[in-house]
Amino acid sequence: MTWLWFHKLASPPHFYRIAGRWLPWLGWSAAVLGVTGLVWGLVLAPSDYQQGEGYRILYVHAPSAWLSTFTYTTMAVSAAVGLVWRMNVAHSVSASCAPLGASFTFVALATGSLWGKPMWGTWWEWDPRLTSELLLLFLYLGYMGLRSAIEDQTRADRVCALLAIVGVVNVPIIYYSVEWWNSLHQAPSVMKFGKPTMPASMLVPLLMMFAAGTLFAATMVLMRARGEILRRERVGTWLEAAVGESVALTGEKR
Amino acid sequence: MSGTPSLFEMARLQMVRDLRLALRRGGEWLQPLVFFLVITTLFPLTFDSQLSRLRDVAPAALWVSALLSSLLALELLFRDDALDGTLEQLAVSGTPLSWVLLAKTAVHWLLTGLPLVLMAPVVAGALGAPYEAIPGLLLPLALGSITLSLIGAIGAALTLGLRRGGVLLGLLTLPLTVPVMIFGAGASVRIIAGQSAAGPLYLLAAVAVLALALAPLAIAAAVRINVE
Numbered sequence: 184m185t186w187l188w189f190h191k192l193a194s195p196p197h198f199y200r201i202a203g204r205w206l207p208w209l210g211w212s213a214a215v216l217g218v219t220g221l222v223w224g225l226v227l228a229p230s231d232y233q234q235g236e237g238y239r240i241l242y243v244h245a246p247s248a249w250l251s252t253f254t255y256t257t258m259a260v261s262a263a264v265g266l267v268w269r270m271n272v273a274h275s276v277s278a279s280c281a282p283l284g285a286s287f288t289f290v291a292l293a294t295g296s297l298w299g300k301p302m303w304g305t306w307w308e309w310d311p312r313l314t315s316e317l318l319l320l321f322l323y324l325g326y327m328g329l330r331s332a333i334e335d336q337t338r339a340d341r342v343c344a345l346l347a348i349v350g351v352v353n354v355p356i357i358y359y360s361v362e363w364w365n366s367l368h369q370a371p372s373v374m375k376f377g378k379p380t381m382p383a384s385m386l387v388p389l390l391m392m393f394a395a396g397t398l399f400a401a402t403m404v405l406m407r408a409r410g411e412i413l414r415r416e417r418v419g420t421w422l423e424a425a426v427g428e429s430v431a432l433t434g435e436k437r
Numbered sequence: 438m439s440g441t442p443s444l445f446e447m448a449r450l451q452m453v454r455d456l457r458l459a460l461r462r463g464g465e466w467l468q469p470l471v472f473f474l475v476i477t478t479l480f481p482l483t484f485d486s487q488l489s490r491l492r493d494v495a496p497a498a499l500w501v502s503a504l505l506s507s508l509l510a511l512e513l514l515f516r517d518d519a520l521d522g523t524l525e526q527l528a529v530s531g532t533p534l535s536w537v538l539l540a541k542t543a544v545h546w547l548l549t550g551l552p553l554v555l556m557a558p559v560v561a562g563a564l565g566a567p568y569e570a571i572p573g574l575l576l577p578l579a580l581g582s583i584t585l586s587l588i589g590a591i592g593a594a595l596t597l598g599l600r601r602g603g604v605l606l607g608l609l610t611l612p613l614t615v616p617v618m619i620f621g622a623g624a625s626v627r628i629i630a631g632q633s634a635a636g637p638l639y640l641l642a643a644v645a646v647l648a649l650a651l652a653p654l655a656i657a658a659a660v661r662i663n664v665e
Contacts, residue, residue, distance in 0.1 A: 204553050213616065228623055237583075318612045318615055321608070321611070321612040324608060325605070325608045325609040325612065328605050328608050328609075329595065329596070329609060332596075332599050332601070332602070332605055333599065338663065338665075340661060341662040342595050342659060345595065345655060345658055345659050345662065346609065346663060348480070348590060348655075349613070349655050350613070352651065353612075353613050356616050356644070356647075357612070357615050357616060360616035360619045360620065360640070360644075361530060362618065362624060363619075363640070364619040364620075386491055425498075
C-alpha cells in the first residue's frame with residue numbers, strides 16, 4: 184500500500200493535477216533562490232584573488248553542468264520506469280527532459296568556453312570534462328532526433344526509452360575513456376574550486392544557485408510534462424474538466 | 438520438445454542462412470570494404486602525401502574509416518529481414534531473441550568487419566606505417582570492429598522501419614562508439630610508434646566483452662519494440 188502514491192501517479196489526470204499543484208511552489212522558490220543567488224554571487228561575493236571578477240561565471244556554469252547530467256539521469260530513470268511499468272506519464276516526463284537537458288548542456292559548454300578564453304587562453308580544449316560534456320549534448324540530440332522521427336507515439340516512447348537507458352550505461356564509460364585518453368597527453372585540468380578551498384561567502388551563493396537550478400529544472404520538466412500530457416490526452420474526457428479548472432484558476436489571478 | 442533445435446543448432450542455422458543469403462545477393466557485402474578503401478585514399482589526398490607525415494594520421498585514418506564504413510554497412514543488417522517479416526518470426530520463435538540476433542550480428546561482422554580487418558595491413562602500409570608494426574595493428578582493429586558491429590546493431594535495431602534512418606543512425610551510434618575509438622586509436626598509435634599497447638588493448642577487450650554481454654539484450658529489446 185505504501186506504493187499507492189506511485190501507481191496513482193501513472194494516471195494522467197492525477198499527475199496533471201498534482202504537478203499543477205506543485206508548480207507554483209517549485210517555480211517561486213526557484214525564482215527567489217535564483218535571484219538571491221545571482222545577486223549574491225555576481226555582485227556581493229568577493230572577487231577571486233587569482234581570477235578577479237571573471238570567476239563569477241561559475242555561478243551559472245557549475246549549476247548548468249550539474250543539471251546537464253542530472254537531467255539525463257532523470258530522463259533515463261523515468262524512461263526505465265515507463266518501460267517497466269508501461270507508464271505513459273513516465274514517458275511524458277522523459278520526453279520533457281531531453282530539450283531541457285540539451286539546453287543545460289549547451290549553456291554549460293558555452294559558459295565554459297567563455298570562461299576558458301580569459302583563464303586558459305583558449306575557447307576550447309580537448310579536456311576530458313569538455314569532451315564528455317560535448318558527447319552528452321550529442322546523446323541528447325540523438326534522443327530528440329529519434330523521437331521526432333517515429334510517428335507512432337507508443338513506439339517512439341519505448342524506442343527512445345531504450346536509447347536513454349543504453350546511453351546511461353555508456354555515459355560513465357565515455358567519461359572514463361575520455362579521461363584516460365587525455366591523460367596520455369596532458370595533466371588533468373585543475374578544478375580550482377574544490378569545495379573545501381572555497382570561503383563561505385562564495386560557497387553559499389553557489390549552493391543557492393545549485394538549488395535554484397534544480398528547482399527550475401523540476402518546474403520546467405513538470406510544465407513540459409503537463410503540456411505533453413495535454414497533447415497526448417487531447418481526446419480524454421477528463422481533460423475538459425481539468426483544463427476548465429486551471430483556466431478558472433489563472434482567470435482569478437488576472 | 439523433441440522438434441526444437443538446441444541453442445547452438447539454432448545459431449548455426451541462422452548463421453548459415455544469413456551467410457547464404459548475403460552471398461547470393463551478389464557483392465552487396467563488399468560495398469563497405471570498398472567504401473573503407475575510398476575513404477582511406479582520401480586522407481593522403483586531403484592531408485599530405487608525404488609518407489613520413491601521413492604516418493602520424495594513419496591510426497586516425499584507419500579508425501575513422503573503419504567506423505564510417507561499419508556505419509554504412511549497418512543498413513544491411515536488419516533491413517531485408519524486417520521487410521519480409523523474418524524478424525517477427527524470430528521474435529515469436531521461442532528461441533531467445535538476443536541469442537539469434539547475436540548470431541545475425543556475428544555474420545554481419547564476418548561479412549563487413551572481418552574484411553576491413555584483413556585489408557587494414559595493406560591500408561596501414563600505404564599510409565606509411567612501418568612494416569614490423571603492421572601485424573600488431575590487426576588485433577585492436579579486430580576487437581574494435583566487433584564492438585562497433587554490436588553497438589551499431591543497437592542503433593540499427595532502434596531505427597528499424599524508419600524511412601530516413603541513415604543520418605539518424607549515425608547521430609545515435611557515433612557518440613556511443615567513442616570509447617572504442619579512443620582505445621583503438623590509442624593502441625594503434627602506440628603500436629606504430631613501436632611501444633607496448635597493452636593498456637589500451639586490455640581496455641578495448643574489456644569494452645568488447647561488455648558489449649558482447651549487454652548489447653544483444655538491448656538489440657533484442659529494440660527489435661521486439663519495433664516489430665510489435
